[in-house]
Amino acid sequence: MHTLMHIGAGHGSELAEWLASDAERIVLVEPHPELAEQLRIMAENEARVTVVEAAITPDPSRHELLAFNLPDAHSLREPTALTQLFPGLKRVERHPVQTMPPAELLDASGPGSDEPGATLILEAPGEEQAILQALIDGDRLQRFSQLRLTASPEPLFEGSVGAPELLQALQAYGYEITAEDQQDPDWPRWQLQLNPLKRHLTQLQAELAATQQARDEAEKAIADRQEAHAEAQATLNKQLIEQLEALVQKEKALTELMEQRDQQDEALAEQKAQREKLDTQLKAVQEELTATQQARTEGEKAKAEAEKVIAESHQATQQAQQEAQAANSELANLKQQLTEQHETLAQKEKALTELMEQRDQQDEALAEQKAQREKLDTQLKAVQEELTATQQARAEAEKAMAEAEKVSTESQEARAETQSKLEQTHTWFMNRKQQAEEQADTLQVRDAELARLKREHEALQVQLSEAEKERDQYQRYFQNRKKEHQAAQASLEEVGKALRDKDAVIARLSEQLAAQQQGEDATRSRLGELEGKLDQLFGEQRHYIQQTTSALGQHVTRSARQQRDEQALAHYLHHGRRLPGAEVLPAQALALLEYHQQQRHDLVLVFGMASLTELLARVAMPDPRLEGSRDNSAGQQRIAPSQGDLPQRIISVEHRQQACRELEGLLASAGTAGAVTVKHAPWVAAASDQLFYACEPLLERLYGWLDDAARVLVVVGQALPEAGHSRQAALATLLQRLPTQRLDLVLPHADGHHEEALPAQWQRLLDARQREWSRLDVPQANAWRIDG
Template sequence: MTSTPVHTLVHIGPGNGSQLPEYEIMAPARLVLIEPLPTHANSLRRLAASQLNAQVWEQAISCRHNNQPATFIEFNLSEASSLHQPSGLLQLYPGIKTLRQHQVQTQTPAAMMATLNLPKSETHRLVVEANGEETAIMLELAQLGLLQQFKQVQLALPATPLYINEQPTEQLPQQLQDCHFELMQENTDDPDIHVQLWQFNQHSYQREQQQHKLTATIKEQEQHLAQLTAQLQQEQTRHVAASNNADALTSQVTDLKKRNAESDQKLTTLQQSLGEAEALQAQTQKEAAALKEQCKAAEQAQQAAQDQLNLLQQSLAEAQAQLVSSEDELTKYKNYFQNRKKQHEAAEQQIVELTQQLSSANEQINQLTTQLQQQQQQQAGSKLGELEQKMEQLFADQAEQLRQNTNALGQHVTKMHASSNRQWQATLAVQHSLSFGEQPLQFSDTSISPELAQHLITLVQNNNYDLIIEFGSGHSTSLLARALLSQNKRWQGNGQLALHNGEPQTQLMPSEHDLPKRVISFEHNKTFYQQTKQALQQQGLSQIVELVYAPLVDYSEQGSDYLFYDCKDKIKQLAQILAGREAHILVLVDGPSSTQEQESARYPALSHLLKNLAAHKLDIILDDYHRNGEQHIAEQWRSQLKARSLHFNEASLHCEKGALMLEINH
C-alpha cells in the first residue's frame, strides 16, 4: 500500500495470515503478529517460520481486562472470533455459532507499547483488526500519547456495531485528526468492513509542538513579569515603611537631643555646686586649721598654767605664812584660771561643731561625685542603642503577650470543644439507650471520626460487599458489623446474612470452600483484642466478625523494614476461598499506629492485598490522611498500582482526621 520503508510492522488480529505475502514484499526489519486464537497463532508460526524477523504473540489486546486472562469466543466463522458476545454480527451472519471458548492472556495497549519499545528515529506501522476492540485500542493509544510512535495506521472498522459493549466509531476520526493523522486511503469494497489508511503529519505535529512551546514561554514570561511586579510592590511597601520608621527615629533623636541638652544643663549646675562645695570645704579646712592652732596654744597655755600651779602648790607650803597677806592676789589668780577654763571649753565645743560640718561637707561631695559619674556614664553610652533596645524589648513583650493570649484562647477552645463533645456523646448515649436498649458507639481521639463512620455506613449500605477486611480493631469493628446487619435487612431477598434466635447468622457456613465470617479484623494489641472481642459478644455481633489476633512481625520490601500484622496466611486463605469469582471487598486501614521512627507503618497493607487479591474489586480507605506519613504511603501505593498496570480511582473523604479512598479494578 506504500513505498515508505517500515522498520517495525505490528498487526493486531492477523487471523490466518492472508496478508503475510504482502508483508514479505514490504520486508520490514521487524514483524510482530498478535493473534489470540490458538489455531490461528499456530498457523502463523508455521507461515512466518521462514522470516527471521517475525514474532507471533498468542494473546489479545484489550482495554478492560487489566493484563489478566479473559474468555475468547471462537465462532464457526473464525475471522469473526472476539472477546465480545455478538450483536449485529448475528444479523450479518445468521448462521454464525459458537464453537468453543478459550482462556487467553490479555495485554493493555500501554503494556503492548512498553513491550514493543519502538525506536524513535524509525518509521513504524500499525494494523488493527481486533473484532470489537479496535475503537477502544485506538482511543486509548491516542489519549496516552502513544499513537504518534506509528507513522502509518491501517484500521478495519465495521460499518455498524457487530458486538456487545463495542465502542462507537463516530469519535475516532476526530481523535485521529487531533493526533495529526490524515486519512490517505479508504477501501469500501466490503460494505460491512471499511479499511482505512491513516498517515501521520509530522509537520503539523511539529508546528503544534512549537506553538505549545511558544505558549509555555509566554506564560513563563507573564509569570516572571507578575513576580517582578509583586517584588516591585513589596519594595515600594518596604520603602514607605522605611520612610515612616525614619521619620519616627528622627522624632525620637530630636527628643533625645533635647534630653541631652537638659542633662548638660543639669551637669553644669552640678559642676557649679561642686565648685562651691569645694571652696566651702577649703574655707572650712582653713578655719579648722586655725582652730587647731588655737587649741594647741590653749593646751600649751594650760600646760604652762599647770606647771605654774605645781610651782605654786610647791611654794604653797612656803607661802602659807604669807596666805593672809596675799588673799587678794590669790583671788585674782583664781578668777583668771576660771576664765581660761571657760575659754578652753568653748574652744572644744567649736572644734566638735566644725568637725560635724566637715563630715557633712564630705558626704555632700561624695554624693555630687557619684551623680557626676552617673551622668558621664549615661553620656558615654549610645543613645540610639538604648532606643533600639527599648523598641526590641517592647516588641518582644507584645509578641510574648500575644502568644500567651493565643495559647490561652486555644486551650480554652480545646477544653470547650472536648467538654461539648463529651456532653453530646453522653446525651446521645442516654437517648439511644432509652430508645433502643443498647449502648451507642463512642468516638475518641484514637478511634475513627464520626464523619468517617458515616462514610463507612453509606458504603456498606450502598454496596453488596462480599467481604470486609479491617487492619486495626476497635469501635469501627462494631460499626462495620452493625452496618452490614442493617444492609442485610435491606437486601433480605438477596443478602447472605439472616437472623436466628435474635442472633445474626451467616448463610456462609465455615468450610474450606467459603467465607466463615463477613468481617475479618486484624488486631496486634492483646488488650485491645480482648476489649473488642468482649464488645462484639455483648452486642451479639460475633457471628458476623472474625477477630484475628495478629502480632506485629518483621516485613521487608524494596530495602525498607516494617512491623506489620501477621496476616499473610489468613489473606491467602481468603484468596483461595474467593478463587474463581470476582469479589467486591471493602478494606479499612486504621492500624498499626504510626510512630516518629516509622511514619509509614501502614504501607505493607496494600502489598499483602495485591499479592493474593489483585483480581478482585477493592475499595481501600486509609484513615488519618491529614498526617505526612499517610500521605507518603498514598504516594507509594499509587506508584505500586501503576507498576502493576491496575486501574484505580481515588477520592479524599471530608472528615476530621482526613481519609483517602482508592477504588481498584472498578
Template sequence: MQVKIPDNINTIVHIGAGEGSELPTYLESAAARIVLVEPNPKLAEYLRDQVDNNDRVIVLESAVGGASAGKTLCVYSLTHTSSVYPLGELKSLYPGLKLLRSYDVEQEKFSQLLKKLDLRGSNNFLVVQAPGVEADVLEGLTHSNYLESFSQVYLQETRHGLYQCPEVDVVSKLLQLGYNLDSSSNESTATLIHAHLDSGRLALSRLTESLDVLSKKYEKECAAHIKTKKNLDGYKERSEQKLKNLEGQLARKESELVNMKEQLSEQAQKNQKALNSLISDHKEQLLKIEDISGSKLNAVQLNLSDAIDKQAEAEVKNQNLLQNLDEVNDRLDKALQSKKVLENTLQPLGKKVLQLSSLEKQVDEHKKRAEDVEKELKSFKQAAEKDLQNEKDAHKALQDECCQLRESLSETKKSLEDNKAWFASRKKQAEQLKLEVEELRAQLLRSEQLASGFEAIKQQLEQLGSKVTSHVDKSLENSNKKLESSMGLNQYLATGAMPLSVQERPLAPGAALFLAEKIEANDYDLIVSLGAGSTTTLVAKSILNKMHRLVGGEGLALPSGGGKASSEVVAPSQRDLPVRVVVFEHDKSCVEKIRTQASSNQLSSLVKVFHSPLVDYKHSGSDFLHYDCEAELKRMADYLDGRPSRLLIIVNGPPSMVGPKSFYPALPKVLNHFSQHALDVVVSSITRQDQRDVIDEWCSQLQKRSLTFKRYDKLDFSISTLEINKQ
C-alpha cells in the first residue's frame, strides 16, 4: 500500500502492519510516534528487530476485532489473506489456498486500543490493513471520543462475502462520520480507500444526528404525554364510574337495611302478638283446668268426709258400706281418668311453651343478623370512602405529574426551537457551501470540455504516431536484418561456425542487449521460449559464455576455435534438469533449421526445440490458437516441484497473423504450472497498441490471483517485462 504522510502528523497508527513495508515511509515523516499493531508473533518480532533502539516506534502484538471475531489468527499460503475471522467465499476464489499455521492471539476492541494510546489533537494518521476488521474499526470510531483524532485514514475494505465477518459500506460510513473521499483503488480481494476528515461535514453530521435525537425525544415525550393524558382520562372515567357504582351499591344496601329493619319490626310485632295471644289462651285454658280440678277435688274430699262420718254407720251397716265403697272406687277411677285427661291437656301447653322459647331464640338470631348486616354495611361504607379517598389522591398525583410533564414539554419545545434556530444557521452555511460546490462543478465542466478538446488532439497525435511508428518499425526491421547479417558474417569469419538465427523474427539490438544483461545478472534455473527467433541464438550463447567464464574461461569459444563444448562447460550442480533452454515452435521447417544449427555449434545440451503445432485454446470465454505445450510444461514443473526456482519466459509468438492478441495464452499457461516460482516474463515485440493491451490484461489477471509483480516497459527497445513473485 502506497501512503503519503502529511508534514503535520503527530501519531501514525497502522492496524495489520505485516512485514512493515511502509515503515521507511513512516520513519521519513515528521510523526512523533509510530504505532504498529500486528497479531502474528513472528511478524511482530520481525518488526521489533527492524525498529530496534528507535524510541519513535511502538510495536503492539495484538489483534483488533469485535465481539464476533475469533481469538485465533489463521495464517494462509497467501500472506495478505491472514485473519482472525473464518474464511467465506475466499476458499472458492483461491481453491489452492492452504492453512500454514494458527496462533492464539490477544484481542481487544479498537476503542480500547485508542484509549490505551491516549491520542492528542486531531493530526493523527490511521492505516487499516487487516482483512475483515474494517467494520470493527469504524464501529470503534463511531462510539468513542476519538472520532476527530484522525485527520487522514487509509483503509482496506475487504470484498463482501470473502470472510465470515460483519459487513459495512466503508465509503458511506466514512461520509457519515464526516470524512471526504480522496481516492480509491480496486485489488483482487479488497478496495484501498483514502479519506480525510472534513470538520464542516462532521459538525453537520453531528448536528443532524442531534436534531434527529431531539426530534425523536420530542415525539416520544408527546406520545408519552398523549398516552398519559389518555390514561388519566380513562382513569378518571373509571374512578367516576366506580364512585357512581359504590354510591348506587351504598344506596341499595341502605334501602335493603331499611326494608330489613321494617320486616324485622313487623315480624317482631307479629311474633309478639302471636306470643301474647298464645300465652293468654294457655292461661285461660290453665285457669279452666284448675277450676275443674279444684271442684272435683272438693267433691272427693266431701265424699271422703261423708265416708268417714259414716264409718261408724258402716260398721253397723256393713252391707251398705261395701256398696258405698264400690261407689267410691268407681268415683276414684273416674277421678284418675280425669287426672289423665288433665295431664294430656297440659302436654300441648308444654309444647307451645317450647315453641314460644324457640320463637324467642329466632327473634334473637334475627336481631343479631340485623346487627351483623349493619356492621358489615358500616365497614363496607368505610372501605368505599377509603377507596374513594385513594382514587382522589391518585387523581391529584396524576394531575401533578401531568403538570410536570407539561413543564418538561415546554422546556423541550424551547430547547427544540433553539436547536432549530442553530440548525437553520448551519443550513444556511451548508447552502453557501453548496453554491461554492456548484461553482466548482461548473469549473470542472469547463475543464472537462477543454479535456475533450485535448482528447481529440490526442487521437490525431496517436494516428500520426501510429504512422510514424509503422515507418520506424520497417526501418528498424531493415536495420536489424543488416546488423544481424553483419554479426553473422563476423562470427563466421572469426570462428568458422554458421550463426544460429531465424530471419523471419529479428531482434532489435537494444532488446538483444537487454536480454543478454538479464541472463548475465540472474541465475535462471530454466529458460522457456514460446516461439523461436533471434532470441534463441542470443540466449544459448549468453548462457554458454556465462558458464564458460564460471569454469575459468575468458568467454565463448566455439569448437572450431578450440573452445569447450556446452556439455563440458555445464556445472555438475546444473545437470539436474535435462536442458537449460526449452523452445516451442509451430513451424516445422524452422524447428529443423534450429536443431541443425544447434547441433553444428555443439549447443544441443543447452537447447531443446519442440515442434508444437498450434491447437485450439479457450480462456475467459475467448478462443485462441496457441502452441501445444501443456504436457511438456507440466513435466518441467514436476522437475522443479518442492524447491524455489527462477525462470525466464520469453514470448516470441505465435505471429500476429494467427489472430488478434495471439500471444495472450502464454501467461495463463505458465501460471498454471509455475505460479509458485519467481518468473521474469519478457515480450520481445510490443510495437502495436493491441500488444500493449495484452500486457494490461495480464496485469489484471495477476491482480486477481493476488500475485506480486512489477511491470517494466522499454518502448525504445520495443520490449516489456513482468517480474512475478520476485524474492
C-alpha cells in the first residue's frame, strides 16, 4: 500500500494504526479547525503525514460546518432523521470552513492514476454520496483499490442517502464487500476491495450495451433507409411504368398517325394521279374541241361551197329531186342517230356528275377513297370507251353532215346542235378543271396537316429521348443507392465483428471471474467442513457433559414429560444428531416435526429462528458425513432429496445480514444448504405501525408459485418480542399476501415477554375476515390452523 487518505480524520484516534501500516504517504483531511490543528500537532514529527484542513464537497455553497454535542455527527448538512435517532442532539457551534472538490483533493494530495494499492477511508456524515459520486463521475475512484466506508443505514441528513444505496453504487462500480463491522449499529463500517476484472467487465458490458445500441440504431437507420429506398424505388418504378405506358400510348398514337399519313400520302398520290389523268383527258377534249372548230370552219366553207353548188344546181332541181328525197331520208336517219347520241351524252354527263359527287364524298371519308377510286377508274374507263365510241360516231356524223350539207340546208341545224353539245362538253370539262383545282387546294391543306403531324412526331421523339435520359439517371441513382447499401452492410458487418470480439473478451473475463469464484467457494467449503467438525466435537463434548451431569444428578430439574420428549426427538434425529440451539424446546421441536410429517406441508416459512431452520434442514437432507459413516458399512449410497421428499422448500427469513451469513455458514458446514433458501428482510412498519419483516415481495412471488390448495407451515420466532416489539402484524401480512393457501401458524412463547392479548386480537381479525380456523396443540407456543 502506497497512499492512505482519510477523509474525516477527526481526533486522529486511528493515526497510530495508519502509522503502523506500510503506507508511504498518509493524507488526513479534517474541516474542523481545532481538530485539524490537533492532527498537525500529532503528526509534526512524521514526514509521511499530510494534514489538509478543508471540507470535501462538490458544492462550494456548503462552506459552514455544523458542530453538534455528538462528535461523530459533525456535518455540512442539516440533520433530519438524526434528531429522531438522538433526541438529545443539539448544535453547539457553526464554523466557516474552506471547501475543496474531491477531484482537486486527489490531484493535489491523492494517489496518481498509475499508483497501485491506495486506500480511502471515508467518514463524512451526510456528504458520502456527493463525494463518491463526484469521484465516480470523474473516474478517479478507481485509484483506490481499498475503501473503508462508515455510513448510517438510513439517511440522517438533508439530501443524503443510506448505506445500502452507497454500497449498491460501489458494487456497480466494481467494488466487493470483504468485511462488515456492526459493533455500532447506527454507524456500521464496511471494508471494500476493488475487483479490476469486475470493473473491466462492467466497463465492457457498458461498452457492449453502447455498441449494441449503436448497432440497433445503425440497423434501424439502415432499415429506414432501405424502407425509404424501397419506397423511392417503388415510386420511381411506378413513375417509370407510367412513363413507359405513356410512351407506348404515344408510340401507338404515332403509329396511327404514321398510318394515317401513309393513307393520306396514298390518297394524295391517287388524287395526283387522278388530277394528271383528268388533265390529260381535258387536254384531249381541248384538242378534240380544236379539231371540231376546225371541222366547223371547214363545214362552213363546205356550206358555202354547197350553197354555191345548190345555186348552181338549182337549175337541175328537178333532176335531183329523187336524190334529194334519198338525202332527206338519210338526213332523217342521221337526225335520229344524233338524238340517240344526245341522250347518250346526257346519260354520260349525269354519270360524270355522280362521279364528281362521289369524289366530294371521298374527301370527307378517306377510308372509302380506294373503293371510290376503283369505281371511278372503272367508270372513267367506260366513259373513255364511250367517248371513243362517241368520237367515232361524231366523226361518222360529221362525215354524214358534210355529205348532208352538200345535199340539204337542214344539215346546218344538225351542226348547230352538235356545236351546242360541244359547248356543253366544254362547260363540263371546265367544271372538272375547277374541281381539280379545288382538290389541289385540299391537297395543300392536307400537306400542311401532314407537316404539323411531322412536327408532333418530332416533339414526341424529343420527349421519348428525354424520358430515356431520365430513365438512365434513375438507373444511375439506383446503382449509387445500391453501392451505399453495400457500404452500409459492410459497416454493419464490421460493427458485428467488433461486437463478437467484445463478446469473446467478456466470455474470457467471465471465465476468469468464475474460476476465482470457484476458488473462493472451495475455500468456503473447506471452512465449512472445519466448522462442521468443530460442531461435531462440541456436540459430542456437550453430550458427554450432559451424560456426566445426569449420572451425577447435579442440578437436575427435568420433568418426566421433558425427558420423554427429548428421548423421542433424539430417536427422530437418528444417531449423532443434536438440537442446534436453545431457541426451540425439545417438546416444541418434536411436536412440529411430527405435525409436519403428518400434514406434508408444501412450504415451510421460518421467521427469525435459525435453530429451527437448521433442524428442519437436517431432517429434509441428512448430514452426508453421518449418513456416510453409517451407510458405507452396509454398501448403500446416500440419496439426495427429490420432488417427493418433504419439505420440498424451506425458506428462512432473518432481519440482519450477519445472521443470514451465519445461518448460511452453518447450513453449508452441515451439508444441508441445498434444502434451505435464506432471505434477508429487515424490520419495517407494517399494519397498525407494528414492526414486521419486509417480506411482502417474497410472499407475492410465493403466491404466484404455490397452488391455491397448498399447505404452508409458518413459524415466527421470538426475535421481535425479545426486542420489545409485538408479532401482531404477522397474521395480517400473511392473510394479505397468501389469501388462498392453508396456513399453519406457530408462535413459540417468548420468555419474559407477555403477549396475552395477541390470541384474542388474532381471533377478532379472523372472524372479521370470515376465515375458518382452529387452535393447534404445540407445547409452549400459540398455534393456529387457518383454512384458505
